[in-house]
Amino acid sequence: MRVKALDYENPIAVLRDIYWVGFYDQEADLHCNPYLIIDDEEVLLFDPGSIPHFSVVMRKVIDVINPEEITHVVLSHQDPDVCGNIAVVEDLIGRDDLKLVNHSSLTRLVQHYGVKSPFYEVDKNGGKLELKSGRVLEFLHTPFLHSPFGIVTYDHESKSLFSSDIFGGLSDHWSLFASEDAAFESMSRWHQLIIPSNRVLKDFLQKLERFDIQRILPQHGSILEGSFVPRAIEHLRNLPCGIDLTGGTLP
Amino acid sequence: MKESILTTGGRHVSEVRDINRSLAEKALNMRCQAYLSQVKANLLTATIYGINNSKKSLQRELDQKTRLERELKVANATKDRLLSILAHDLRSPFTNLIGIAEGLSKNLQPPNLESLGEHIGMVHSVALSGVELVDNLLTWIWGLSGQIKPQPVRFEANKLVQELFMLFESHAKNKSISLKCEMPAGSEIQADRHMTQTILRNLISNGIKYTANGEVLVKLEERNREWVFWVIDTGVGIAPEVLDRLFKNQLVESATGTAKEYGTGLGLFLAKELCESQSGKIWVTSKPGQGSQFAFSLPKVY
Ligand SMILES: [Fe+2]
Ligand SMILES: [Fe+2]
Numbered sequence: 001m002r003v004k005a006l007d008y009e010n011p012i013a014v015l016r017d018i019y020w021v022g023f024y025d026q027e028a029d030l031h032c033n034p035y036l037i038i039d040d041e042e043v044l045l046f047d048p049g050s051i052p053h054f055s056v057v058m059r060k061v062i063d064v065i066n067p068e069e070i071t072h073v074v075l076s077h078q079d080p081d082v083c084g085n086i087a088v089v090e091d092l093i094g095r096d097d098l099k100l101v102n103h104s105s106l107t108r109l110v111q112h113y114g115v116k117s118p119f120y121e122v123d124k125n126g127g128k129l130e131l132k133s134g135r136v137l138e139f140l141h142t143p144f145l146h147s148p149f150g151i152v153t154y155d156h157e158s159k160s161l162f163s164s165d166i167f168g169g170l171s172d173h174w175s176l177f178a179s180e181d182a183a184f185e186s187m188s189r190w191h192q193l194i195i196p197s198n199r200v201l202k203d204f205l206q207k208l209e210r211f212d213i214q215r216i217l218p219q220h221g222s223i224l225e226g227s228f229v230p231r232a233i234e235h236l237r238n239l240p241c242g243i244d245l246t247g248g249t250l251p
Numbered sequence: 252m253k254e255s256i257l258t259t260g261g262r263h264v265s266e267v268r269d270i271n272r273s274l275a276e277k278a279l280n281m282r283c284q285a286y287l288s289q290v291k292a293n294l295l296t297a298t299i300y301g302i303n304n305s306k307k308s309l310q311r312e313l314d315q316k317t318r319l320e321r322e323l324k325v326a327n328a329t330k331d332r333l334l335s336i337l338a339h340d341l342r343s344p345f346t347n348l349i350g351i352a353e354g355l356s357k358n359l360q361p362p363n364l365e366s367l368g369e370h371i372g373m374v375h376s377v378a379l380s381g382v383e384l385v386d387n388l389l390t391w392i393w394g395l396s397g398q399i400k401p402q403p404v405r406f407e408a409n410k411l412v413q414e415l416f417m418l419f420e421s422h423a424k425n426k427s428i429s430l431k432c433e434m435p436a437g438s439e440i441q442a443d444r445h446m447t448q449t450i451l452r453n454l455i456s457n458g459i460k461y462t463a464n465g466e467v468l469v470k471l472e473e474r475n476r477e478w479v480f481w482v483i484d485t486g487v488g489i490a491p492e493v494l495d496r497l498f499k500n501q502l503v504e505s506a507t508g509t510a511k512e513y514g515t516g517l518g519l520f521l522a523k524e525l526c527e528s529q530s531g532k533i534w535v536t537s538k539p540g541q542g543s544q545f546a547f548s549l550p551k552v553y
Contacts, residue, residue, distance in 0.1 A: 088287070092282060
């Protein structure tokens with residue numbers, strides 16, 4: 001469908017109401033993917049990124065909406081590339097009623113970034129967030145994938161999974177949407193680097209079975225759509241990671 | 252940059268877009284830097300505030316330590332002085348009495364009334380100063396345990412002075428000193444009677460001690476808010492360097508009297524403490540050879 005070459009200097013619409021506002025970390029040779037969900041009255045920003053890339057991410061956000069319209073910032077986990085700039089973003093948004101959405105076990109860590117906004121702790125709210133439009137976001141705690149305090153978000157309306165570091169990829173031939181089998185190779189490299197074992201992956205994938213997933217939007221690597229979704233799940237199910245590769249001992 | 256925006260007329264649209272992007276990012280970057288600077292400034296302020304506070308509390312602790320050290324030094328000197336009083340001065344009246352008794356027993360025959368009278372005078376004076384010393388010591392030790400609390404009563408100052416004069420009458424007579432009291436008859440004051448008596452006793456005793464041939468005058472002066480007692484003698488006076496440390500809060504050894512009366516320094520020390528415990532003051536003016544004027548005040552209400 002996408003005939004025109006994508007300009008990654010611009011925000012890119014994944015769907016009518018979901019935007020990619022990511023950046024390329026040249027030094028780490030890593031693509032980071034913050035996303036926006038623009039709902040009727042509310043706007044959610046997923047994993048706003050790092051301090052050095054604050055201006056790139058926010059410029060792309062501003063291209064789509066006024067930052068003051070952002071009502072929620074979802075923090076999948078505590079890594080500096082995921083939310084190192086959260087205090088600055090919070091300052092730019094400048095809303096008193098802004099909420100930080102995360103697992104309660106993450107709150108303590110995120111506070112070290114110097115944030116002021118109240119937390120919406122998903123596990124204390126039935127693992128769900130219902131927007132004013134009735135749109136339901138569901139959260140799954142994903143311990144040890146790779147952060148003990150991480151979550152992924154499933155958007156019931158668009159059937160999209162915002163998967164944090166899971167389903168991420170590491171490659172020099174990056175494209176925002178996975179279109180070649182090489183995407184699985186780059187997924188292997190990434191997961192074998194950061195996931196402690198296949199066992200934790202498998203448990204997680206099992207929990208995903210009850211969801212109808214149309215697309216996966218990871219923090220790193222490429223967005224998976226269509227047939228790439230079941231293939232990626234199958235790929236990870238059989239992927240030895242971390243401690244599996246060292247015969248059960250630490251490297 | 253301004254120029255490049257203005258002269259974009261002939262350029263490709265994408266170039267303008269690039270410029271706009273980089274402008275927007277620069278602005279956002281500045282915004283980010285401004286925020287971080289503000290955070291840093293806040294941290295710095297908090298740090299400076301913290302340093303200032305700990306500096307202040309450190310200074311307080313240091314001051315307190317210096318004060319405690321000073322107090323300890325004074326307390327130590329006082330303790331040493333007390334020990335030397337106990338070791339030497341408390342013993343000497345008895346040694347003197349023994350000496351007089353020995354002299355008396357040798358001179359008993361043939362009876363010499365004149366010398367007997369002289370000896371009895373000596374016994375009286377030695378015993379008097381011995382009792383004084385013991386009184387002072389007791390009052391002082393009592394005060395050390397923090398039990399000095401003035402109990403003001405109304406009493407006639409004139410009566411008190413006359414009582415003291417009776418005590419010193421024969422000693423003064425032996426030294427040809429006249430004791431005089433100048434105060435309105437029946438002048439009542441309100442103060443701790445025992446304390447006032449001890450202060451006056453010590454000042455009168457000093458006056459007699461350092462005077463040979465002359466007078467010791469006790470005066471009462473009523474002021475607006477206080478009574479002032481004066482004890483004025485016509486004695487040897489006090490050297491300026493001694494005057495300086497007379498009321499310096501520590502026990503100093505005192506000079507022997509004109510008739511070789513011994514002094515411990517306890518008397519004035521005690522007088523000052525008793526004055527101050529009644530919220531009064533004590534002071535002295537004197538020149539060598541021109542007598543001394545001791546005075547102390549007792550507030551009417553304290
Ligand atoms: Fe991470
Ligand atoms: Fe990450």
